[in-house]
Amino acid sequence: MSDHGERAFTSRTPYGMGHEITYAGALSFMRRNYSRELDGVDVVVSGVPFDTATTNRPGARLGPRAIRAASSNLAWGGGPWPWGFDPFATLAVVDYGDCPFDHGKPQGVPAQIEAHAGKLLASGATMLTMGGDHFITYPLLRAYHARYGPLSLVHFDAHSDTWREDEARIDHGTMFFHAAREGLVDPQRSVQIGLRTYNEETHGFNILNADWVHENGPRAVGERVTEIVGDRQAYLTIDIDCLDPCYAPGTGTPVCGGLSTWQALSIVRGLGGIDFVGMDLVEVAPAYDVGEITALAGATLMLDYLCLLAARRQG
Ligand code: MN
Ligand code: MN
Numbered sequence: 001m002s003d004h005g006e007r008a009f010t011s012r013t014p015y016g017m018g019h020e021i022t023y024a025g026a027l028s029f030m031r032r033n034y035s036r037e038l039d040g041v042d043v044v045v046s047g048v049p050f051d052t053a054t055t056n057r058p059g060a061r062l063g064p065r066a067i068r069a070a071s072s073n074l075a076w077g078g079g080p081w082p083w084g085f086d087p088f089a090t091l092a093v094v095d096y097g098d099c100p101f102d103h104g105k106p107q108g109v110p111a112q113i114e115a116h117a118g119k120l121l122a123s124g125a126t127m128l129t130m131g132g133d134h135f136i137t138y139p140l141l142r143a144y145h146a147r148y149g150p151l152s153l154v155h156f157d158a159h160s161d162t163w164r165e166d167e168a169r170i171d172h173g174t175m176f177f178h179a180a181r182e183g184l185v186d187p188q189r190s191v192q193i194g195l196r197t198y199n200e201e202t203h204g205f206n207i208l209n210a211d212w213v214h215e216n217g218p219r220a221v222g223e224r225v226t227e228i229v230g231d232r233q234a235y236l237t238i239d240i241d242c243l244d245p246c247y248a249p250g251t252g253t254p255v256c257g258g259l260s261t262w263q264a265l266s267i268v269r270g271l272g273g274i275d276f277v278g279m280d281l282v283e284v285a286p287a288y289d290v291g292e293i294t295a296l297a298g299a300t301l302m303l304d305y306l307c308l309l310a311a312r313r314q315g
Helices: 060-071 106-122 134-148 175-181 210-229 261-269 293-314
Strands: 043-048 093-098 126-131 152-156 191-193 206-208 233-239 275-282
Touching (some): 043 060, 043 106, 060 275, 060 293, 106 126, 106 134, 126 293, 134 175, 134 275, 152 175, 152 210, 191 210, 206 210, 233 293, 261 293, 275 293
Parallel strands (some): 043 093, 043 126, 126 275, 152 233, 233 275
């Protein structure tokens, strides 16, 4: 029982899982140590509780809290299924807390998010970020581009988020149009998965829409994504509305006909051949959630990403 209690404060190491009681304690992601000491850290988790770019129902600003809470139920005991190992045995992961910004000056927020990401990436760690609405991925990609150059984007969503506009606005439906045009990502080596809304322009992105996923299955999706990305460095962005509303009601812009939780998890588990340098999980809006199922799906997808990284490291 010696390691029980407030691991987020009391742990002195970024490694290992504990046995903290699931329904109590400080809610860091996966009971990681809250820390701003990034020496030797592999992955730094942080939240960006910004949802001003939302077009429909707001509330994703509360996503990081909800995901941290749901993750406490995954941070108990040994390794997660089906991996059979503790990803934190080899990966040093801390929870940095949330990105600071002035909500009263929304036009300044993108630069504040980019500066936050730039500071964390300068430590040599990669980032695992909780939104917030999907707009936050745009300033994150700017910071990534400064360090890594153009990345392949692996993008799960009901929506393309590439709708054309003349002038860059703070909108969670247009940022990948700008990201592609600015060269932050390489659309030819990127793929969008689970789409089921209409946009006549692809802007060069490869698309495996929701029907393609349903007809071909998770294994084929994983193979196709791996083929498209090849050996490029890649960034994984998961809009939780890629899932069907019955698996993820807690989101601002739900669309029927989406992926099941098991399909999304199964696809992610099939991406072990890809060199990911970052991930975000966005659009969890807990006010519309039922029984925390959306937040739990988000937390589990994030944990599976960490398991992918740990498995690559273990060879
Ligand atoms: Mn989106
Ligand atoms: Mn979406």
